[in-house]
Amino acid sequence: MIRLAIQSKGRLSEQSISLLKESGINVPDSKRHLLAQAKGFDLEILFLRDDDIPQAVASGVADAGIVGRNVVAEKGETVDTLMPLGFGACRLSIAVPNTADYTGSGWLNGKKIATSYPAILKNWLAGNNISAGVHLIEGSVEISPAIGIADAIFDIVSSGGTLVANGLREVETVMESEADLIACPGLDAGKRALIDKLVFRFNSVIHSRGVKYVLMNIPHNKVDEAIKILPGMRSPTVLPLAQPGWCSIHSVVPEDALWQSIEQLKKIGAEGILVLALENIIR
Numbered sequence: 117m118i119r120l121a122i123q124s125k126g127r128l129s130e131q132s133i134s135l136l137k138e139s140g141i142n143v144p145d146s147k148r149h150l151l152a153q154a155k156g157f158d159l160e161i162l163f164l165r166d167d168d169i170p171q172a173v174a175s176g177v178a179d180a181g182i183v184g185r186n187v188v189a190e191k192g193e194t195v196d197t198l199m200p201l202g203f204g205a206c207r208l209s210i211a212v213p214n215t216a217d218y219t220g221s222g223w224l225n226g227k228k229i230a231t232s233y234p235a236i237l238k239n240w241l242a243g244n245n246i247s248a249g250v251h252l253i254e255g256s257v258e259i260s261p262a263i264g265i266a267d268a269i270f271d272i273v274s275s276g277g278t279l280v281a282n283g284l285r286e287v288e289t290v291m292e293s294e295a296d297l298i299a300c301p302g303l304d305a306g307k308r309a310l311i312d313k314l315v316f317r318f319n320s321v322i323h324s325r326g327v328k329y330v331l332m333n334i335p336h337n338k339v340d341e342a343i344k345i346l347p348g349m350r351s352p353t354v355l356p357l358a359q360p361g362w363c364s365i366h367s368v369v370p371e372d373a374l375w376q377s378i379e380q381l382k383k384i385g386a387e388g389i390l391v392l393a394l395e396n397i398i399r
């Protein structure tokens with residue numbers, strides 16, 4: 117049995133539960149309880165505030181956890197980072213009022229910066245030889261310059277809309293973040309084996325995101341051309357059809373290249389094109 121800590125409610129909560137579900141691990145609906153036994157894997161879920169996950173994992177209260185890289189960096193706990201999970205993407209940036217005459221990071225010397233991430237900020241300031249005041253504030257960091265609490269802010273940015281709405285502009289990107297799977301260092305062999313199984317399942321789900329399974333019929337003499345158009349994982353599968361001179365091609369195509377490939381394939385005579393969703397890719 118392993119215990120996995122995930123965010124109880126918040127931005128990473130639903131996507132953590134979906135990733136588990138797509139990996140064949142069902143989290144019971146009573147998910148607001150602190151601890152729940154999952155179905156489909158020897159695992160229990162510990163629901164925590166994201167801020168408490170790094171310490172829970174570092175101390176072994178949980179064996180593994182799903183949490184933003186920014187939170188792990190801020191807390192400074194020693195954990196093993198096993199894999200990025202492809203959701204919760206954001207960046208931590210310094211932003212200044214639009215009216216500021218910002219020309220470079222030296223502008224920050226002697227200024228006051230409001231943030232909920234003091235450790236990451238202090239680390240960056242020290243690394244850049246900047247001496248600035250760090251003002252810890254838990255919520256609504258973005259209003260600090262307008263109300264005179266600080267000259268600049270250091271906060272999470274995803275689309276940038278909040279900054280624009282508050283008359284701020286992003287001037288320094290300090291770190292990129294997404295949700296990571298983390299584990300307690302030094303787990304015993306039994307737990308380690310379960311975590312490896314979990315990583316394997318997560319990888320197969322993540323690899324299947326952003327790709328489609330495409331099959332089509334094509335005249336036999338066009339197969340070479342079609343193979344050039346279709347990238348495939350290794351190379352496309354080509355199967356004969358009962359009708360002489362025709363065959364069927366199957367391939368896995370990245371979503372961003374899908375329509376362009378299909379247009380080219382139609383041009384060379386492909387028919388009966390089917391595009392299917394993929395659930396898992398086992399490599």
Ligand code: ATP
Binds near residue numbers: 124183204275
């Ligand atoms: P908790 O109640 O668990 O303490 P929280 O309010 O601290 O939650 P959320 O706002 O739910 O945290 O964000 C969780 C994580 O989602 C962040 O630490 C970050 O890694 C990620 N994230 C991605 N995009 C954003 C965004 N636009 N704003 C805030 N967090 C984001």
Ligand code: ZN
Binds near residue numbers: 165166167
């Ligand atoms: Zn939090």
